Amino acid sequence: MKALSQAWLAELNLSPLWRAGKDAGATENSGIVAPASLPATVDNKLRQGIHNRGYLPHLKAEGGIYFVTFRLADSLPQSVLNEMKHILPEARSKQIETYLDAGHGECVLRNPEIAQMMVQALKQFDGERYVLHDWVVMPNHVHLLIEPRGEHDLSDILHSLKSYTATEANRCLGRHGVFWQHESYDRLIRDQDEFNRCVYYVQQNPVRAHLAVAPEQYAFGRAGFVAGKDAGATVKRLSVAPASLPATVDDMDWPQLKQAVAACTLCPLHEKRTQAVFGVGDEQADWLFVGEGPGAEEDLQGEPFVGQAGKLLDNMLASIALKRGEKVYIANVVKCRPPGNRNPEPVEAAACAPFLDRQIELIAPKLIVALGKVAAVRLLGRDASIASLRGQLLRYRDTPLIITYHPAYLLRNLADKAKAWEDLCFIRRTMQDLQTARLAPI
Numbered sequence: 001m002k003a004l005s006q007a008w009l010a011e012l013n014l015s016p017l018w019r020a021g022k023d024a025g026a027t028e029n030s031g032i033v034a035p036a037s038l039p040a041t042v043d044n045k046l047r048q049g050i051h052n053r054g055y056l057p058h059l060k061a062e063g064g065i066y067f068v069t070f071r072l073a074d075s076l077p078q079s080v081l082n083e084m085k086h087i088l089p090e091a092r093s094k095q096i097e098t099y100l101d102a103g104h105g106e107c108v109l110r111n112p113e114i115a116q117m118m119v120q121a122l123k124q125f126d127g128e129r130y131v132l133h134d135w136v137v138m139p140n141h142v143h144l145l146i147e148p149r150g151e152h153d154l155s156d157i158l159h160s161l162k163s164y165t166a167t168e169a170n171r172c173l174g175r176h177g178v179f180w181q182h183e184s185y186d187r188l189i190r191d192q193d194e195f196n197r198c199v200y201y202v203q204q205n206p207v208r209a210h211l212a213v214a215p216e217q218y219a220f221g222r223a224g225f226v227a228g229k230d231a232g233a234t235v236k237r238l239s240v241a242p243a244s245l246p247a248t249v250d251d252m253d254w255p256q257l258k259q260a261v262a263a264c265t266l267c268p269l270h271e272k273r274t275q276a277v278f279g280v281g282d283e284q285a286d287w288l289f290v291g292e293g294p295g296a297e298e299d300l301q302g303e304p305f306v307g308q309a310g311k312l313l314d315n316m317l318a319s320i321a322l323k324r325g326e327k328v329y330i331a332n333v334v335k336c337r338p339p340g341n342r343n344p345e346p347v348e349a350a351a352c353a354p355f356l357d358r359q360i361e362l363i364a365p366k367l368i369v370a371l372g373k374v375a376a377v378r379l380l381g382r383d384a385s386i387a388s389l390r391g392q393l394l395r396y397r398d399t400p401l402i403i404t405y406h407p408a409y410l411l412r413n414l415a416d417k418a419k420a421w422e423d424l425c426f427i428r429r430t431m432q433d434l435q436t437a438r439l440a441p442i
């Protein structure tokens, strides 16, 4: 075991260890950003070892600082993990974070009472059993930068924290059952740079997830907690975002939503975009057409469906007496261009989902037309072929939904234009029925 341990440590380049000095931690009142003066020191007194939970080996370094994530039981379904299993570990953890930030599952940590209980539990032994260098309670997960103290072991700290908060949260919700996912993710921080990156990551998490426009405006993170204390406020008073700020995407109006999309960095697609492509048209349209994502031309012009596919869409609209911008709104599943015009990854579509959902809520269209498989799968929430979905009146939440081909597909497959024409006739008939109330509201 000893030889194995040393091999692991050498492989992971964990000797010498970095450690924050006694006075180096970002204390509760030391401001929002971690001190930049932490020395990259070697502390030979630190001991390292293997922390084995029976199935996965974890490294343990006494006196070390860990970046820890634990998440709600329903936040990351096994089916999503299965989809990601062939991705390299680093890319996979990014995709997992993106998925979590998109707010999947019931997100019961959104409940201010439960989030506040979580904050109080975190603070309970801060400075005694551990030092919390930074932390944030997100709607479906928690991040910590934590340094266990004395004889207190990280896994014991997490076990007791998760067990206590699960019981309290279940009591608050009036139910029983698994609250947290069994496993927590933890990583030993190796140097000053990594520490600073983690602090930034933790503090920006609510901003990336559109829960606040600045870290100090999010009540359930250290930055907001400190800001609240500095202002003489209690966590409870901060539990609702200031009136001028929407708490979530679900509460945004059109200008706020446009601003959030333009500034969004939630998924990797932001890295290569010229600009985010929000959507275009009548914001009280009866008709909503949804495509998959911007292409090269759309990325440059900032408008969906321009270029050849856009012209064909305009012709399709004209064939049923519609015109872009007049009672018609056009949007995409993802707002930023996937490189090389590839389809958006499921995790990218999931990250962008709150924006499209809110657009649909604000428009409240009578009928949605999904153009192509990516839009169909996103709006239906299940996988199926276009062939099997055409010609049916489906639903997105309570709104009638019809599936047809994407114009870019029709440009490559001229033979299917006749089928697209059938779909357009069905779309037109359905709208007439909806308008004359021959179709009962769904």
Ligand code: SF4
Pocket (backbone or CB within 6 Å): 261, 264, 265, 266, 267, 268, 269, 270, 276, 334, 335, 336, 348, 351, 352
């Ligand atoms: Fe944000 Fe959507 Fe753009 Fe991804 S595609 S960066 S989630 S706006």
